Amino acid sequence: MFRMGKEEIDAVTRVINSQALFRVNNGAKECDNFEKELREKIGVDYAILMSGGTGALISALVGLGIGPGDEVIVPGYTFMATASAVLAVGAIPVLAEINESMTLDPADVEKKISSKTKAVVPVHICGFPADLDALKAICKKHGLKLLEDACQADGGSYKGKRLGSIGDAGAYSFNYFKIISAGEGGAVLTNDRKVYERALIYHDGGAAFRPYAGDLQEPVFTGSQLRVSEITGAIMREQLKKLDGILTDLRAIKAKLMESIGEGKDYRFIPSNDIKGDCGTTLAFNFDSEAKARKFAGAVEGTWLPIDSGKHVYINWDPIIEKRGGHCDAVNPYKMAENAGLALDAAGADACPKTLDILKRTVYISLHCDWDEKKISSLTESCKKALATL
Numbered sequence: 551m552f553r554m555g556k557e558e559i560d561a562v563t564r565v566i567n568s569q570a571l572f573r574v575n576n577g578a579k580e581c582d583n584f585e586k587e588l589r590e591k592i593g594v595d596y597a598i599l600m601s602g603g604t605g606a607l608i609s610a611l612v613g614l615g616i617g618p619g620d621e622v623i624v625p626g627y628t629f630m631a632t633a634s635a636v637l638a639v640g641a642i643p644v645l646a647e648i649n650e651s652m653t654l655d656p657a658d659v660e661k662k663i664s665s666k667t668k669a670v671v672p673v674h675i676c677g678f679p680a681d682l683d684a685l686k687a688i689c690k691k692h693g694l695k696l697l698e699d700a701c702q703a704d705g706g707s708y709k710g711k712r713l714g715s716i717g718d719a720g721a722y723s724f725n726y727f728k729i730i731s732a733g734e735g736g737a738v739l740t741n742d743r744k745v746y747e748r749a750l751i752y753h754d755g756g757a758a759f760r761p762y763a764g765d766l767q768e769p770v771f772t773g774s775q776l777r778v779s780e781i782t783g784a785i786m787r788e789q790l791k792k793l794d795g796i797l798t799d800l801r802a803i804k805a806k807l808m809e810s811i812g813e814g815k816d817y818r819f820i821p822s823n824d825i826k827g828d829c830g831t832t833l834a835f836n837f838d839s840e841a842k843a844r845k846f847a848g849a850v851e852g853t854w855l856p857i858d859s860g861k862h863v864y865i866n867w868d869p870i871i872e873k874r875g876g877h878c879d880a881v882n883p884y885k886m887a888e889n890a891g892l893a894l895d896a897a898g899a900d901a902c903p904k905t906l907d908i909l910k911r912t913v914y915i916s917l918h919c920d921w922d923e924k925k926i927s928s929l930t931e932s933c934k935k936a937l938a939t940l
């Protein structure tokens with residue numbers, strides 16, 4: 551959460567005064583308006599606001615028709631939700647390596663494709679755009695769906711198009727830690743009417759009774775309950791107005807730091823698949839050894855190694871490594887008859903050694919869009935000092 555204040559307080563007050571807190575109430579317009587405004591800003595035909603990024607990933611996978619019998623390729627470096635969403639629809643996550651951009655390595659994706667692969671889920675982790683041209687080409691060649699996990703990259707872009715709008719579907723998160731936030735929240739984005747309808751049906755267990763049900767081409771099936779209240783919709787409308795300003799300021803701060811710190815013989819900034827579209831939330835250094843990465847991180851306050859980020863590193867995804875993919879065997883994809891013969895060991899502890907090596911040699915600094923010149927120059931100085939004594 552970067553910027554929140556009076557505008558959001560006024561928006562919440564407006565909803566409470568209206569007494570229309572349920573998005574299906576007569577006169578309720580906040581969630582509908584947010585979805586329209588999000589569609590326009592991101593450049594997609596359909597958007598569904600919901601309770602979180604995990605729900606958005608699950609709904610999008612349902613939308614794309616993924617289920618038991620399918621393998622889905624995800625990176626070994628992402629929040630566990632990317633992989634657990636695959637299990638939630640009954641499919642099997644297959645881990646692929648990242649490259650030094652910190653995002654899915656297209657060459658390894660190609661190696662992990664089998665006759666059962668149905669989709670690839672690149673993650674724009676820390677706002678770094680994934681190599682979407684290469685991944686799209688692979689998906690096209692093999693007839694796979696591309697779902698962008700843009701949960702850490704709300705509003706970022708790749709070659710002029712917003713992240714989340716480029717694949718067959720995209721997922722945003724608006725949880726507390728994200729670029730725009732209502733504390734919790736998420737969205738599915740797509741240009742595909744069928745994906746939209748299926749995600750819409752899944753995210754609202756009451757879909758059969760909604761006024762729009764009559765317009766749906768897809769038969770209504772039972773789903774879940776991932777709707778949000780008008781309060782979330784109202785907060786998110788204000789947050790959306792702030793999105794581009796936040797991104798502009800983050801990008802300017804990151805560019806200033808990169809220019810003033812510069813690269814050296816022991817380290818470089820991580821390569822970007824599109825530095826203009828990068829969200830600017832994270833400055834990342836790639837060192838030639840873990841020892842140097844740790845020495846630098848030990849000397850500069852506010853730095854951290856992604857290998858230490860627990861839930862974002864696949865070796866820490868215990869329920870997945872131990873194949874507990876559901877609350878009982880009948881709904882655990884690792885035990886389902888439909889999944890027999892699939893790559894059930896493809897998310898094991900030794901799945902992605904290259905990813906672990908990169909995560910150990912990388913150091914992050916999380917940036918804030920409201921940092922002033924003084925903060926930027928003191929950070930520059932402490933980085934330069936630490937880098938000079940590696």
Ligand SMILES: Cc1ncc(COP(=O)(O)O)c(C=O)c1O
Nearest residue numbers: 602603604629631701702723725
């Ligand atoms: C890459 C990634 N995917 C998915 C999610 C899940 O989002 P949420 O917490 O909104 O369910 C997160 C949240 O941190 C994330 O970072």
